[in-house]
Amino acid sequence: MKLRAKWTRPLALHNQGQLSLFFIGCGSAFARSHYQNNLLIIEGDDHVMVDCGTRAPLALSELGLGVTTVRNWLITHSHADHIGGLEEVMLMNRYGGGPGKPTIAIAAEYQRLLWGRSLRGGCELNETSEGLRFEDFWNIRRPRRIRGLPRNAALVRFGNIELLLFRTRHFPEHAAGWSDSFYSVGMIVNQRILFTGDTQFDPDLLHIFQELYDIETIFHDVQFRTGGVHASFEDLVALPQATREKMVLMHYPDTWMSHRERAEQAGMRFARQHCFYDFS
Numbered sequence: 001m002k003l004r005a006k007w008t009r010p011l012a013l014h015n016q017g018q019l020s021l022f023f024i025g026c027g028s029a030f031a032r033s034h035y036q037n038n039l040l041i042i043e044g045d046d047h048v049m050v051d052c053g054t055r056a057p058l059a060l061s062e063l064g065l066g067v068t069t070v071r072n073w074l075i076t077h078s079h080a081d082h083i084g085g086l087e088e089v090m091l092m093n094r095y096g097g098g099p100g101k102p103t104i105a106i107a108a109e110y111q112r113l114l115w116g117r118s119l120r121g122g123c124e125l126n127e128t129s130e131g132l133r134f135e136d137f138w139n140i141r142r143p144r145r146i147r148g149l150p151r152n153a154a155l156v157r158f159g160n161i162e163l164l165l166f167r168t169r170h171f172p173e174h175a176a177g178w179s180d181s182f183y184s185v186g187m188i189v190n191q192r193i194l195f196t197g198d199t200q201f202d203p204d205l206l207h208i209f210q211e212l213y214d215i216e217t218i219f220h221d222v223q224f225r226t227g228g229v230h231a232s233f234e235d236l237v238a239l240p241q242a243t244r245e246k247m248v249l250m251h252y253p254d255t256w257m258s259h260r261e262r263a264e265q266a267g268m269r270f271a272r273q274h275c276f277y278d279f280s
Contacts, residue, residue, distance in 0.1 A: 001279055015043070019279040022274070024040060024060060025055065026273050029081035036056065038052060043160045046072075047070070049072065051083070056085035068098035068102075070089075101136075149166075151168075164187060166187070167179070184197060185197055186205070188209060199230070237266045
């Protein structure tokens with residue numbers, strides 16, 4: 001993995017063929033810096049954006065991109081820092097001169113939840129009394145369930161970008177495991193990069209997928225308190241050294257700098273906004 005800070009304006013959604021991850025934001029839900037933890041994945045002429053929080057349209061604009069420029073989307077779960085900007089994406093593509101419906105990778109189970117509990121109110125009744133449907137705003141790509149893999153694993157592709165989605169134990173806080181949790185997913189990118197999305201501390205998740213795949217890098221969310229719905233820093237620094245040395249911490253609050261030295265001593269790094277993480 002190489003870190004590359006240089007980029008053009010507007011940010012190009014294509015490259016010379018390497019797999020690249022670019023954080024348009026890497027902050028927590030309520031951070032006042034680094035926006036929110038939303039990610040672009042680019043390989044060759046293919047791209048997909050993971051999550052679209054309340055501040056994502058502004059974050060994209062500062063990169064020289066409009067929300068209609070991004071053509072492929074994946075949403076991990078229904079907290080506002082991951083879906084709060086999605087209504088703008090839908091309405092701008094339909095009414096704001098966008099190039100047509102973008103594509104979203106989404107399980108049927110989650111489509112019902114995302115539309116029925118979050119997006120329907122602002123998008124349904126814009127044209128006729130009968131109302132619009134989720135399908136009127138999106139081209140839908142269904143992840144394909146992979147039998148024999150844990151955590152309801154499902155596979156979806158955007159050209160050369162392969163995403164293996166898996167369920168995470170995120171919320172509610174009292175959930176005993178991923179199957180008791182509200183819908184939330186992480187992913188493995190091209191069988192080499194583990195991106196947790198949002199999850200409580202779940203060492204079994206890290207163990208299972210490192211056993212199944214040759215994971216090079218783990219992008220893991222973090223919080224600096226115990227309890228709650230994210231993995232705590234104290235839990236993560238207690239993981240085995242081999243796991244810590246693969247780990248890049250993301251979704252962090254504004255106080256992250258006070259923990260930087262200890263994280264580096266443990267072999268971990270913090271994700272950097274507006275930098276490419278290149279994998280040759």
